[in-house]
Amino acid sequence: MSSFKTRERQQRILNLVHKGVADVEELSRQLDVSLSTIRRDLNRLATEGRLVRTYGGAAFVSHDRREQTVNERMLMQRQQKEAIAALAAQQIQEGDTLILDAGTTTAALARLLCGRGDLHVITNNIEALTILASDPDIRITLLGGDVRKLSMGSVGPLTELALARLSADKVFLGADGIVASRGLCEASSDQAYLKDKMMEQADAVFVLADSSKLGFAGQQAWTPMNRPWTLITDGDASADKLGPFQQLGNLTVLVA
Missing domain, CATH: 1.10.10.10 (Winged helix-like DNA-binding domain superfamily/Winged helix DNA-binding domain)
Structure with missing residues (x-):
């Protein structure tokens, strides 16, 4: 040929x-x-x-590896993120202790937690912090550390040290991309490693990822997904995109 x-x-x-x-x-x-x-x-x-x-x-693989700012990401897939956040909120019960990762979809989830009663939220998400601070019934533990201005989340050894002293019922993670056979991809190894540590401290793991992130491997740092977990995505996810994830034995897929 x-x-x-x-x-x-x-x-x-x-x-x-x-x-x-x-x-x-x-x-x-x-x-x-x-x-x-x-x-x-x-x-x-x-x-x-x-x-x-x-x-x-x-x-x-994306050839534009420039990491987008929080403000840019807030405008992308907005309706899908809100639908994912609404479905994620249904997985939460009063009295739960939650870990909220940095990201715009987890921030959308934080907005839905206000008025939900007695909750304890552990987070490195500065946007989520400002949202939740208005609710007197929600106890907030902020994970300190170095602030990544692009994602408006804390990372690094201090964040990991604080997290190691805590535990949670559920963790809700975001990601720049997600590949069934490799896990979650992020722009930095600090972010990828922190997600790993967040999962270690929680009984149940949820990943909030809109359909544009499924199969996307545009960043260089990875978090493997070796334990049971739940993917929450939106209705725009095609059968071809969902297929590799539905074949995983340790994964439950929820579609908003």
């Missing part, structure tokens, strides 16, 4: 992966080529840095 046809097929693979088609067998079916051909193409594209190889398939 000519190199032109090979590159044309590889571009079609990139287009499909970008749309959420990440499975080798599905790519083979849609392009009508052998599994071995697809695997060779995926390996080539991964070597070129155009996608990330995952178990049984691939994930999209």
Whole structure:
């Protein structure tokens, strides 16, 4: 086969992966080529840095790795985030102790906690802090540390030290991206490691991720998801995007 046809097929693979088609067998079916051909193409594209190889398939890599500010992210997927937050709020009972991660979707959840009665919220999310401070019934524990101005969340050794002295019923995490076979991706190793520590301190783990983040591997730091957890996403998530997650044995998927 000519190199032109090979590159044309590889571009079609990139287009499909970008749309959420990440499975080798599905790519083979849609392009009508052998599994071995697809695997060779995926390996080539991964070597070129155009996608990330995952178990049984691939994930999209963004070439714009500039981390967006909180203000920018607040305007993105806003309705979806509010729907996800509403479904997440249904998982919370009065008297719960919660860990809220930094992020705009967890901040949307914080808004829904006001007026919910007796809760204890442990958070590194400065936006969530300002929202929850108005409710006299919610006890707040702020995790100190170094403030990342892009995410308006605290990170670093001091944050981890405070967290290690606490425990919670549930943790609600955000993420820049999420890949079924790799976990959550973040812009920094400090953020990725803190998510790992948050999970260790909670009985139940929830990840709040809108559909645009499913299969997205645009950042370089990762948090593996090895324990049972629940993904809460929105109704725009296609079957192709959800498929790899629904095959995980330790995951429950809730769609808002």
